[in-house]
Amino acid sequence: MIARLSALHPNRIDLSLDRMHRLLERLDHPELRLPPVIHVAGTNGKGSTVAYLRAILEAAGLRVHAYISPYLVRINECFRLGCAGGGVLVGDDELKRALEHCERTNAGAPLTFFEAKTAAAFWLFAQHEADVLLLEVGLGGRLDSTNVVDAPLATVIAPISTDHTEFLGDSLTSIAGEKAAIIKHNAPVITAEQPPEAMAVIKQQARHQRAPLYAAGQQWHVGVERGRLVYQDDRGLMDLAAPKLFGRHQFNNAGLAIATLRAIETFKIGHAAFEAGVVNAEWPARMQRLSSGALLEMGPQGCEIWLDGGHNAEGGRVAAAALGDLEERVSRPLVVIAGMMGNKDASGFLANFAGLTRHIIAVAIPGQDNAMPPDRLAEAARTLGMRVEISPGIEAALHTLTRLAYEVPPRILIAGSLYLAGHVLAFNSTPPG
Incomplete structure (x- = not known):
């Protein structure tokens, strides 16, 4: 089936939202029936940030769907269904039904495999109740297949650097413009520390969308003290155990997740859930x-x-x-x-x-x-x-x-x-x- 879906478009990557909107309309707009969405873009650290978000939210007792890419071993890794006590990867049979349903509905029209996979994810998630959906951008942001959600709870931008220049442009300003395009009207945007030229683009887009901006090093701070994670914003300070994920950058990724959840007023997450999430988050193939x-x-x-x-x-x-x-x-x-x-x-x-x-x-x-x-x-x-x-x-x-x-x-x-x-x-x- 993956081979058949991959053959629907001559290119593996063709950034556009037109085909996605067409298929979602034929599917009766599952993107309008999703749980509240946290949309995550960036060059590096997206996946780790999603892992921290999921672990913290689940530690707080919430049901969390998650859509990530790419997968490492099995395509099922891209689809996590939230349930009481923690999420589970979608089973083979249910995933096959979702992909086949999208294939039939698409009726042979041009479509990239990532678009088919994303549409299947939306169709799946719309059928399963959850408290939140963590939605990771595949490539860029502006024309990424995930960028059809008009009113997310929040948008998150992990560190931006140079990558995929053949699709996103060869300057940080251009790349940041593609990624900052996930920022939506009035939805808080939480960003990691960024190069100055990337930060300028994010600020401009946040102003244009009237989106409250929470930037690392400005509205919130994270650091390492005596081997522990210390986070601070205008609501106070948290002293947490170090992440299990290895590397100084993981303190920054965990800080980005914490800042995101503290910026979303609908969530009331206690200190114990933040600590449990930071300590227990796992993300394979990252040191x-x-x-x-x-x-x-x-x-x-x-x-x-x-x-x-x-x-x-x-x-x-x-x-x-x-x-x-x-x-x-x-x-x-x-x-x-x-x-x-x-x-x-x-x-x-x-x-x-x-x-x-x-x-x-x-x-x-x-x-x-x-x-x-x-x-x-x-x-x-x-x-x-x-x-x-x-x-x-x-x-x-x-x-x-x-x-x-x-x-x-x-x-x-x-x-x-x-x-x-x-x-x-x-x-x-x-x-x-």
Whole structure:
């Protein structure tokens, strides 16, 4: 079925709302029957922010639907249905019915797969009661298929940086304009810290839509004190335990989620729910340590294996910062096994690791025709002065490392693409849930 739906449009990505509006009308407008929506855009941190929002809301006893993309291992990961006691991924049979219903209703008209998937999500969510729907933008915002919700509870903008320039423009001003277009009339907009040119666009759009703006570093603040998360806004200060998700950037993502829920007046969430949500939120392939599984057994004895789906310069920066924190705690030699898609900035991504390691292993991404050839990725690493090898895959790369003499077992980061991360999780038998 996925193959049939994917064949309805010659391009995998074709940003437009026309086809979406047409299909939603034929489906009798499920987007008008959704639970209250929190709409989340941004370049990096969208998924983690949604994970914190969901965990906090569920800790407060609320039923939470969530729509995210892309998936790592199974398409079901994109659709989470809220129910008492926590959400569940949609089952295979119900998801098949939703996609088939959209396929029949569309009647062969041009449609991208993401549009079909989003329409199926709206149709599903409209049939299941919930207190809130967390809706993650797929790409950009202005012409993203999710941007058909006219009156969200709030809009959220995670950190903006350069990515997908072929669709969103090659300047931060242009990219911010695409993402800020999810801001709606009178709905509060909550934003992470942004580069000045991106922040200027967000402020302008918020004024145009008369949307109250809650910006990090201005209306709210988050920081780390003695290893704990400290959040402050005009309603007071919260001292919370650190996120389970690793990295300094996760304090910022958690802060963005907290600021969002405190800006929405309809929610009354207590301190205990905020803390439980921050501590318990999980999001695979975001500086995730693989503590068991087939891959760990393949690497050098005693090694650490970390997995991160970061695939742009900013994603590389936060992963490198997290590795720097690890190095300060326990020093180990670092090896980066990297695979990237062909439209990504390999040099911008890898440059972040130049001060941490000189050892890069470039690999292909299985099953991805548009993946960057490993030799091209290797050339980018060599230009940065790194020692680089080419390996046919993750397993072969780990086998190569077992033949090296390490005085201390290495720390291994597998990174560069969510598609690569999905392959790793599937091979390692650690699927997201």
